[in-house]
Amino acid sequence: MGEKSQNKRKYILETARKVFLEKGYKNVTMKDIVEACDISRGGLYLYFSSTREIFLEVLKLEANDDDDVFGSNISEDATAADILALFLKEQKKELLRKNNNLSMATYEFFFAEDMPKKDNFLKHQFDSAVKIIEKLIAAGVESGEFYCDDCSGAARNIMFVLEGLKVTSQTIGITQESVDRELLYIMRGLAADE
Amino acid sequence: MGEKSQNKRKYILETARKVFLEKGYKNVTMKDIVEACDISRGGLYLYFSSTREIFLEVLKLEANDDDDVFGSNISEDATAADILALFLKEQKKELLRKNNNLSMATYEFFFAEDMPKKDNFLKHQFDSAVKIIEKLIAAGVESGEFYCDDCSGAARNIMFVLEGLKVTSQTIGITQESVDRELLYIMRGLAADE
Amino acid sequence: MGEKSQNKRKYILETARKVFLEKGYKNVTMKDIVEACDISRGGLYLYFSSTREIFLEVLKLEANDDDDVFGSNISEDATAADILALFLKEQKKELLRKNNNLSMATYEFFFAEDMPKKDNFLKHQFDSAVKIIEKLIAAGVESGEFYCDDCSGAARNIMFVLEGLKVTSQTIGITQESVDRELLYIMRGLAADE
Amino acid sequence: MGEKSQNKRKYILETARKVFLEKGYKNVTMKDIVEACDISRGGLYLYFSSTREIFLEVLKLEANDDDDVFGSNISEDATAADILALFLKEQKKELLRKNNNLSMATYEFFFAEDMPKKDNFLKHQFDSAVKIIEKLIAAGVESGEFYCDDCSGAARNIMFVLEGLKVTSQTIGITQESVDRELLYIMRGLAADE
DNA sequence: CATGAATGAGAGTTCATTCAT
DNA sequence: GATGAATGAACTCTCATTCAT
Numbered sequence: 001m002g003e004k005s006q007n008k009r010k011y012i013l014e015t016a017r018k019v020f021l022e023k024g025y026k027n028v029t030m031k032d033i034v035e036a037c038d039i040s041r042g043g044l045y046l047y048f049s050s051t052r053e054i055f056l057e058v059l060k061l062e063a064n065d066d067d068d069v070f071g072s073n074i075s076e077d078a079t080a081a082d083i084l085a086l087f088l089k090e091q092k093k094e095l096l097r098k099n100n101n102l103s104m105a106t107y108e109f110f111f112a113e114d115m116p117k118k119d120n121f122l123k124h125q126f127d128s129a130v131k132i133i134e135k136l137i138a139a140g141v142e143s144g145e146f147y148c149d150d151c152s153g154a155a156r157n158i159m160f161v162l163e164g165l166k167v168t169s170q171t172i173g174i175t176q177e178s179v180d181r182e183l184l185y186i187m188r189g190l191a192a193d194e
Numbered sequence: 195m196g197e198k199s200q201n202k203r204k205y206i207l208e209t210a211r212k213v214f215l216e217k218g219y220k221n222v223t224m225k226d227i228v229e230a231c232d233i234s235r236g237g238l239y240l241y242f243s244s245t246r247e248i249f250l251e252v253l254k255l256e257a258n259d260d261d262d263v264f265g266s267n268i269s270e271d272a273t274a275a276d277i278l279a280l281f282l283k284e285q286k287k288e289l290l291r292k293n294n295n296l297s298m299a300t301y302e303f304f305f306a307e308d309m310p311k312k313d314n315f316l317k318h319q320f321d322s323a324v325k326i327i328e329k330l331i332a333a334g335v336e337s338g339e340f341y342c343d344d345c346s347g348a349a350r351n352i353m354f355v356l357e358g359l360k361v362t363s364q365t366i367g368i369t370q371e372s373v374d375r376e377l378l379y380i381m382r383g384l385a386a387d388e
Numbered sequence: 389m390g391e392k393s394q395n396k397r398k399y400i401l402e403t404a405r406k407v408f409l410e411k412g413y414k415n416v417t418m419k420d421i422v423e424a425c426d427i428s429r430g431g432l433y434l435y436f437s438s439t440r441e442i443f444l445e446v447l448k449l450e451a452n453d454d455d456d457v458f459g460s461n462i463s464e465d466a467t468a469a470d471i472l473a474l475f476l477k478e479q480k481k482e483l484l485r486k487n488n489n490l491s492m493a494t495y496e497f498f499f500a501e502d503m504p505k506k507d508n509f510l511k512h513q514f515d516s517a518v519k520i521i522e523k524l525i526a527a528g529v530e531s532g533e534f535y536c537d538d539c540s541g542a543a544r545n546i547m548f549v550l551e552g553l554k555v556t557s558q559t560i561g562i563t564q565e566s567v568d569r570e571l572l573y574i575m576r577g578l579a580a581d582e
Numbered sequence: 583m584g585e586k587s588q589n590k591r592k593y594i595l596e597t598a599r600k601v602f603l604e605k606g607y608k609n610v611t612m613k614d615i616v617e618a619c620d621i622s623r624g625g626l627y628l629y630f631s632s633t634r635e636i637f638l639e640v641l642k643l644e645a646n647d648d649d650d651v652f653g654s655n656i657s658e659d660a661t662a663a664d665i666l667a668l669f670l671k672e673q674k675k676e677l678l679r680k681n682n683n684l685s686m687a688t689y690e691f692f693f694a695e696d697m698p699k700k701d702n703f704l705k706h707q708f709d710s711a712v713k714i715i716e717k718l719i720a721a722g723v724e725s726g727e728f729y730c731d732d733c734s735g736a737a738r739n740i741m742f743v744l745e746g747l748k749v750t751s752q753t754i755g756i757t758q759e760s761v762d763r764e765l766l767y768i769m770r771g772l773a774a775d776e
Numbered sequence: 777c778a779t780g781a782a783t784g785a786g787a788g789t790t791c792a793t794t795c796a797t
Numbered sequence: 798g799a800t801g802a803a804t805g806a807a808c809t810c811t812c813a814t815t816c817a818t
Contacts, residue, residue: 005781026220026306029808040783045810104305110365111302112220117367126366153379160358160376161351167361168354171304172320173311182354185347189383199798225791234800239793393777414608414694418813428779433814492693498753499690500608505755514754541767548746548764549739555749556742559692560708561699570742573735577771587802611787622804627789783815794804 009047012037017058021100025055025108055109062102063121080140081187084133088183091162095169095179104170126163130155137190146190158186203241206231211252215294219249219302249303256296257315274334275381278327282377285356289363289373298364320357324349331384340384352380397435400425405446409488413443413496443497450490451509468528472521472578476571479550483557483567492558514551518543525578534578546574591629594619599640603682607637607690637691644684645703662722663769666715670765673744677751677761686752708745712737719772728772740768 015037019028028051034044048054078086094101110122117123134155140146148154165182168174209231213222222245228238242248272280288295304316311317328349334340342348359376362368403425407416416439422432436442466474482489498510505511522543528534536542553570556562597619601610610633616626630636660668676683692704699705716737722728730736747764750756 008781024306030810031808041809042784042811043782046781049810107361107365108220108302108305111298111305112218115365117365120366123366126362150379153375156372156376157355157379160362161354163358163362164354164356165358167301168320168357171301171309171311172314172317178350181347182350185344185351202798223791224793235792236794236801237799240798244792396777412694414690417811419811429813430780430815431778434777438813495749495753496690496693499686499693500606503753505753508754511754514750538767541763544760544764545743545767548750549742550746551750552742552745552747555689556708556745559689559697559699560702560705566738569735570738573732573739590802612789613787623788624790624805625803628802631789779816779818781816781818783813785812787809787811789809790807792804792806795800795802797800797802 012039012044012047013054013058013061016054017061017102020055020058020102020105025051025105026112028055052109052113055105058102059106059109059121063125079145080136080143081145084136084140084190085187087133087136088186091165092176092179092183095165095174096176103166107167107170126159130159133158140190148190154190161186206233206238206241207248207252207255210248211255211296214249214252214296214299219245219299220306222249246303246307249299252296253300253303253315257319273339274330274337275339278330278334278384279381281327281330282380286370286373286377289359289368290370297360301361301364320353324353327352334384342384348384355380400427400432400435401442401446401449404442405449405490408443408446408490408493413439413493414500440497440501443493446490447494447497447509451513467533468524468531469533469575472524472528473575475521475524476574480564480567480571483553483562484564491554495555495558514547518547521546528578536578542578549574594621594626594629595636595640595643598636599643599684602637602640602684602687607633607687608694610637634691634695637687640684641688641691641703645707661727662718662725663727663772666718666722666772667769669715669718670768673747674758674761674765677747677756678758685748689749689752708741712741715740722772730772736772743768 012033016028016033019032019036023032030044030051031041033051033054034041037044048057094103106122110120130152134151137146137148137151137154141148141151161182165174165179169179206227210222210227213226213230217226224235224238224245227245227248228235231238242251288297300316304314324346328345331340331342331345331348335342335345355376359368359373363373400421404416404421407420407424411420418429418432418439421439421442422429425432436445482491494510498508518540522539525534525536525539525542529536529539549570553562553567557567594615598610598615601614601618605614612626612633613623615633615636616623619626630639676685688704692702712734716733719728719730719733719736723730723733743764747756747761751761
């Protein structure tokens, strides 16, 4: 039965997600997932044939969930600055969310596996985020909220800082104050009155 | 003989470095290192007892070598802007150096292993780099080369961007133009005439 | 429905035959046959319960088909020598027929499985072939075509040579010339003018 | 220690031989051999990496032992007929030796594995045996013991018969009388007074 | 009859680690 | 110090076989 099968598939991915959350990527074995799901060894192979495949599927689900980030909670009359602030706030939440966050495993995955650098979905995510931010800044400049003579550069800069924060939060840790300070620095850099 | 022993130790670390360079961190086994060093399995254990320990030692050596980065090639009458530009240029070289660079393995190591976040040498490196950049900027402001009302924030921002570039270069790839653009963006942000 | 069921049974055997042809005996799994037949795993078990059983059934069908070998294409006034020559020609065709021939799998089957040596149908085939050849030779001697003072021995000798050729063709290969030479040698041995 | 290592290697091969003798080729697993040798799983892999490899090595040893067959027990003044008779007697012994004989496993091996037909040592054995027999017959003709106008054909015929006997003895069984009868038939075919 | 998801035993393989020499 | 054979735990993966639907 296709539906039942789909449910089980989803169940496995959700369970596997928790395992990756806890143990990272490379330390997870098929056996770990089998045990976490409480299914048989062979049963797992009916659905997926490697931890790599499972992790990629988990990431896909994750990406779908993330798509909502921008779409919701934006009131009709929000200004560009409001939206950018909201976006950064979301990022901050993400950064500080210690134990419900796949960044660690994701980085590990991308470092441990040979992924194509030109065409992977991390790149797509990065590039599309840059575009969105660029538009927001441009809109802010238009409306007089922001001052910026290189919207594209500013957008990229923001994304690199966020990336830096993200990786830093995983390797050397980062405090809430640190994040606030960096995001504030960014917003200030765009402020019209500068 | 202590000296002989030290030499062998060093030989192992240098050889292991090449292995990590080629295969990353987690994919390297004690066996790999034994084979690369062409020593006996038991022999390796006389010096090190895990890949983790070896990798940490390799990183220590690496860190010592890196200390020279700032110390050399700076002429007496270099201005703050000169020095900062030089520093960024070094960073760029590092970023683009594809195959003689342990970043990949280092990131992998920090993601795959449970490291203390408060006290690890990546943090020390980061913090001391921030301090140095901050001083440079302050000196530049003093001399009128730079304009900046939050030297500390600017320094941290630079380091986060660099970290973002570094991780990005490993996961989704980065072109020389991209690096140039980002570094230019940073320098412009400090330019006095802004 | 019995008839429908019989058809399916036959379909499975015919499909399985192709699989054995391609992969031999021991390398074929129930899964292989299920997939080749495009039926369900459980479905196959309704008809057969092991590859061994299936192979034996395939061989039975095969044997039935082989019974025609002698019956057809023999004109009324054929002499004993003609018929023997025809028989050897058939055997030659069989020997050289590379890919539509179950010998390989059959040998493998008999070597890999513990079969009773006294009572298996290979033995029946062998023994009845010996008898037929013996009669042919006797008839040839009667008619003056052949010379032979041990028809039974000659018949067995022919069958052993054929068996040797058959196994040799599978293990170390055999050329058409080789086969011709051997068959000619046999016929010459029987020739009356020797 | 190379010598010790060689001894163990030999011990494994001898033990494995017994296993193949008992269970054939394809039914033997690495685990079977490990258990028969009473060594560790990993230990076996230090020496061999598959049952195929082990079987090939066993066959090599076997072949070396077989080389003596012709060399020994031949008195100075033996005639060609004597030597041929001796050879056939050896073959007979081999054929009837039920449980100390790798033929079964060897055939199984050659059927189950994809071996090159042009260049495998079975072929070498076959071809060189043909040559030896041919020479023997020629010598016998020379000395007046044999009559034969196609020594080469006769030699090949003998080998094919032997091959047929060999395979037949494994698949449908063969009695001592049968073997005697066939060998006698062969010798008679060569007798000068025919 | 037929399906196909599920199970679990078992084969293959690799390696960290030890230890007698 | 140094060797490398040996161990055994752990992991991957495949299938024969069952059973609820």
